[in-house]
Amino acid sequence: MVVLVSPEDEAELNYAVVNFGKKSPSSDVINIQQNTNAPELEEEPSYVFIGSKLPSSGVTDAMEHAKARKTQEDVIKICKQHRKLLIISIIAAIILLTVIIAVTIGRNQSECCPEDWKIFNHSCYYFSLMGYNWSEAKEQCEKNQSTLVMIKSSKEQDFLNKTVRNGTDEYWIGLTDANHEGDWKWVNGESCKCTETNRLYWYDKEPDNWSASGSIVDEDCAIIKQDGGWSDTKCIDRQKWICEKLMSIC
Ligand code: CA
Numbered sequence: 001m002v003v004l005v006s007p008e009d010e011a012e013l014n015y016a017v018v019n020f021g022k023k024s025p026s027s028d029v030i031n032i033q034q035n036t037n038a039p040e041l042e043e044e045p046s047y048v049f050i051g052s053k054l055p056s057s058g059v060t061d062a063m064e065h066a067k068a069r070k071t072q073e074d075v076i077k078i079c080k081q082h083r084k085l086l087i088i089s090i091i092a093a094i095i096l097l098t099v100i101i102a103v104t105i106g107r108n109q110s111e112c113c114p115e116d117w118k119i120f121n122h123s124c125y126y127f128s129l130m131g132y133n134w135s136e137a138k139e140q141c142e143k144n145q146s147t148l149v150m151i152k153s154s155k156e157q158d159f160l161n162k163t164v165r166n167g168t169d170e171y172w173i174g175l176t177d178a179n180h181e182g183d184w185k186w187v188n189g190e191s192c193k194c195t196e197t198n199r200l201y202w203y204d205k206e207p208d209n210w211s212a213s214g215s216i217v218d219e220d221c222a223i224i225k226q227d228g229g230w231s232d233t234k235c236i237d238r239q240k241w242i243c244e245k246l247m248s249i250c
Pocket of ligand 1: 177178181182207209218219220221232
């Protein structure tokens with residue numbers, strides 16, 4: 001093997017012939033011969049290193065330096081890999097911990113209704129024990145973050161029907177045509193569309209907007225009776241009422 005190196009003063013170019021033992025590892029140097037003239041090579045050199053500032057006497061040091069540099073690069077590479085794995089592990093741990101906390105909180109949280117409210121299909125229903133007029137009943141529901149009941153499905157109607165069936169009371173529901181006669185709307189402003197072909201649960205001949213002879217008070221508010229049928233009646237009457245709201249986390 002031939003190594004070409006330059007002297008410190010760069011005045012002339014030195015050559016060093018480095019021989020390696022055949023049975024030894026390739027990095028083992030047996031002897032070094034330095035010449036100021038290029039050697040006549042009998043065979044092609046295995047490797048040739050050319051440096052601009054490496055002293056001719058430092059061939060072995062250069063090789064050791066190269067080995068040390070390679071070792072250092074390997075260490076840096078391994079450190080980077082470990083750092084990357086550490087970052088990935090930390091992120092994975094944070095995600096896993098977040099999921100565990102979310103699941104734990106979810107298990108500990110459940111929906112419920114206030115005491116004395118009945119539960120149906122993720123909603124809470126309050127059946128009052130005393131009577132108010134329709135507007136006062138509406139306000140009582142709103143004070144409890146609820147509305148007068150709005151019956152939007154046959155299942156909900158069946159639930160209410162079963163609850164009031166055996167009683168003797170009638171209850172306000174959240175349905176009125178006070179703003180425009182015959183245009184029945186729920187308390188959230190939605191049209192009921194329940195007076196023509198789709199009468200829903202009105203009794204026969206109801207709503208009739210009945211009023212006594214000579215009276216200016218007609219019937220603009222709806223009630224649900226003991227058998228589940230609907231009827232309009234005077235809003236100033238005193239009736240029990242039904243409030244409704246969604247179940248909440250408790
Ligand atoms: Ca009416």
